[in-house]
Amino acid sequence: MPSPTPPVPAPCAPCAPEDVRRVACVGAGVIGGGWAAHFLARGYDVTAWDPAPDAEARLRRLVAAAWPALERLGLAEGASQDRLTVTGGLEEAVAGAEFVQESAPEKLELKRDLLARLDAAAPAGTVIASSTSGYPMTDMQTGTPGAARLVVGHPFNPPYLIPLVEVVGGELTAPAAVEWASRFYEVAGKSVITMDREVPGFIANRLQEALWREALHMVANGEATVREIDASITEGPGLRWAVMGPMLTFALAGGEGGMAHMLDHFGPSLKSPWTRLEAPELDRALYEAVVAGCDEAAAGRTIADLVAERDRGVIDVLRATGRLPGATATATGEAAR
Numbered sequence: 001m002p003s004p005t006p007p008v009p010a011p012c013a014p015c016a017p018e019d020v021r022r023v024a025c026v027g028a029g030v031i032g033g034g035w036a037a038h039f040l041a042r043g044y045d046v047t048a049w050d051p052a053p054d055a056e057a058r059l060r061r062l063v064a065a066a067w068p069a070l071e072r073l074g075l076a077e078g079a080s081q082d083r084l085t086v087t088g089g090l091e092e093a094v095a096g097a098e099f100v101q102e103s104a105p106e107k108l109e110l111k112r113d114l115l116a117r118l119d120a121a122a123p124a125g126t127v128i129a130s131s132t133s134g135y136p137m138t139d140m141q142t143g144t145p146g147a148a149r150l151v152v153g154h155p156f157n158p159p160y161l162i163p164l165v166e167v168v169g170g171e172l173t174a175p176a177a178v179e180w181a182s183r184f185y186e187v188a189g190k191s192v193i194t195m196d197r198e199v200p201g202f203i204a205n206r207l208q209e210a211l212w213r214e215a216l217h218m219v220a221n222g223e224a225t226v227r228e229i230d231a232s233i234t235e236g237p238g239l240r241w242a243v244m245g246p247m248l249t250f251a252l253a254g255g256e257g258g259m260a261h262m263l264d265h266f267g268p269s270l271k272s273p274w275t276r277l278e279a280p281e282l283d284r285a286l287y288e289a290v291v292a293g294c295d296e297a298a299a300g301r302t303i304a305d306l307v308a309e310r311d312r313g314v315i316d317v318l319r320a321t322g323r324l325p326g327a328t329a330t331a332t333g334e335a336a337r
């Protein structure tokens, strides 16, 4: 008879999610930097480490660029960019951390090694979350003695504005660690989906990737330009998706008959050859078409301009849909400020 799987020991977190004061961000690029900005704005002390030689200057620039948006959202009492400490080593960054967020490059071996190093260095019981956008924790936690405290905490760019975090454990993760992380993110102001099993691509990326695959096919075949693809979403379904997800949105397409009528009416057309499903070859021509299309769509705006524009727009949408303190959405969708 096969021996039963040993019970996963629950990590003994150093404190309750509500009592966390110090967070470590390891890997401080687009996402690690965005996490650092978020935690600072929420009033945490943040220690960060990133091996790149220019990492500290880059991180401080990113946090400073995000700060006006965070001020518009409302800073927690005592929140300050001065509470960011960039350390010279990984061990120093995680010493004394009550939560660790790993945001290193999306390479499986690198993540495995780094999570093992973080496990060796972090205080006993401190939960360690990976920002991975796709690797199952089961694949990343192999060989780490403290695997029970490793979870996925998948954010959305920029983590200081987009509320969603998808939280899921691996086969060796203690359910208590998943619960603790979910509660911590909620306390830290995030909107959390806690998944009870590992699903390829989690939920939101699975959906985004389907859309992205179709978009690449259309560019590759000359069926639509980058600009048309973006406008088709921002001027179309994207407006509805900020208010209601794709399911309820389509239920309304069925009129008074709701989703049942929608499925009777349009369900059979799902078999039409609209979708290609297989990813297109990301060859040089497609690569260049997408990059050139984005340059053209940016129409002279720099990345910093686009980040500021996106941040303003997302805050306006959050406010208009009643998702910020002090803003209440009315029945007409107009926000009372």
Ligand SMILES: NC(=O)C1=CN([C@@H]2O[C@H](COP(=O)(O)OP(=O)(O)OC[C@H]3O[C@@H](n4cnc5c(N)ncnc54)[C@H](O)[C@@H]3O)[C@@H](O)[C@H]2O)C=CC1
Pocket (backbone or CB within 6 Å): 026, 027, 028, 029, 030, 031, 032, 049, 050, 051, 052, 055, 102, 103, 104, 105, 106, 110, 114, 131, 132, 133, 134, 154, 155, 156, 157
């Ligand atoms: N960019 C995005 O939109 C999103 C990315 N993610 C995930 O976040 C993670 C980080 O991605 P990005 O921030 O986009 O990448 P990035 O390339 O902007 O930043 C990665 C950072 O990690 C640093 N780094 C390199 N080796 C390291 C190591 N051994 N230990 C610690 N840090 C190391 C690099 O110097 C760099 O600053 C990835 O797992 C990615 O899948 C998740 C959600 C969205």
Ligand SMILES: C[N+](C)(C)CC(=O)CC(=O)[O-]
Pocket (backbone or CB within 6 Å): 133, 155, 156, 157, 205, 208
């Ligand atoms: C591009 N990406 C797959 C890394 C994106 C994400 O994982 C989430 C996001 O921010 O859209």
